[in-house]
Amino acid sequence: MLTTIAAAQLPVVFVLLTAGTVAKVGTVVRETEPGMLSKLGPAVLVPERWRATAMLCCAAVELLLASGLLLTGHPFFRWGTAGFFAVSTYVLWELRRRRPDAGCGCFGEVSALPVGRRSLGRTMVLTAMSLGLLLTPEIPGWEAMAALTWTHASAALAGLLLLTVLSPEIEEALARLRHRAPCEQRRLDPATALGRLRSSTVWRSHVGLLSSEDPVDSWRELCWRFFVYPGNSHAGAPIDVVFAIYLSGRHPAVRVAMVGLDGRPVATESLPESLPISAGR
């Protein structure tokens, strides 16, 4: 049974790799103005002049793996796919840590939302699916797809549904259908962002540090709204606590930083970097 479920994921992995290739190439080709890649991972982790190359290399690897899975049963491509998704998981984790404002870029510019647990979960699931392929007979993908049974189809559908649930791009696509403009261009009420902040775990973790619950400054930049509160560090020094709330999506990212009056960040002492909150719209 486990082998059947694992074998059924081959078409899913193939479709995901192919879609990733097409979207990444499309993003690089359509970028008539330079700089779009500065918001998308993993390109954002390399110097600016290599960003398009990095994106295209990533797409080329995906295409190679997809072709290999489809045309041959050689274990190199199955190990390669598992390795690719495992490395992707690490890269997304690193991206989330180093550039919390950047999207994963998994499907090009559609994946512009900041990397969250769902994006990470998706690459983990894909890694597991790819590892599962190592348990299946080493036959070319096209032969396996031609021999799909209803059981296989159901398992593939279940895998696809799981990936859909873990894809923040679906919400972005729905937002594009609902709104005529991207989040950066939509007028959004600061009170909604403040409400989301105050219902977040990040707020509850830091409210004890604030000397006032009235923000001393607030501004919006692109799809982020910032609120600044006066506070005191764990050592008792006066600091500014700045919260950044992503303005789109049902589970917006909330970031926090504590900055001393000299402009230097103050360590957060093992507090989580980001915790999503549930906020219906």
Added chain:
Amino acid sequence: MPYRSADRRRTLAAAALGRTVQEPGPLPFEGESFHAVSGTVLDVSPHLIVIDTSEGEEERLVIAPWATAWRGEAVNPADLPRGANVIIKALRSGRVVDRVWADITRITGVIQSIGTEGKDHTVELYCGPHRGRRTIVIPYRSSGRLRVRHPRFEPGYLFDAIGVREDGTARARLPATSQPPYRWTAVPPPPSGYIGVQSRISGTATWSDTFDDGEQGVAYPMLERADTACDDTGVSCVGLPYLALGSMLNVRNVCAGRTSLLPIVACGCLAGRFCDRCLECGTSPRGRILELSPSSFVELGGDLTTGCFNARIGMG
């Protein structure tokens, strides 16, 4: 809510989002860099100009043989009057004068009322909630060329001209653009349809004289009204993203190939109402995307009397 400081906002945003804090200023350029020097003329001779800068320092600059000056019309730099407020485009680390604009002013606003004073027209303009109203004079000899480019010379329509300050009065001399054919409250909406987020946006960049002397920065049209106490902001015929006072912009003069990192320091609520093009080098995409301070405009290679250049902006 109080607005504290642009620098502090940049520091805090960078800390929250893991960015690097970038310092404003021109980016490296292969050719010679331009320096803007502004102040009041203390003395001038055919080869040397002495000015009192806004910092209260006395600067002595050599006038290059090819240098030109403008004070309502082209003049010899040596003929500039003492006491004139000048903006100088300087070369060689700011020591050699290349171009001088004296008593220049940018007159941008919405026509409120029109009167006459002899043969001259007086026009009251609304220049935005933070800039207030101003009354300017259109001298009879300039009215022809101004009216050609401003065919709807009536209240509710936009006006944009370049002029000189004389005896405390702004006198329009040159049209800065072709007047938009719509009322200022009827700005065409940005292109419909979801086109994704552009990280670089092209359009027209102009300048404004409502900045402090020597200030480096821009006025940007798409700010949140709640953050800026500017009820007229947030309007543009270009699909601009929302930014804030303090956000850093990468501004490129496409015509001169020069780029600067500049902070947003003012609300460009009127700039967003102009859906015009600049013809400085080819035809720019439609829409005025920012106003620069005169110093920033000059250092990016712009000519204050031309009034605009084709620009491309992105986040810094």
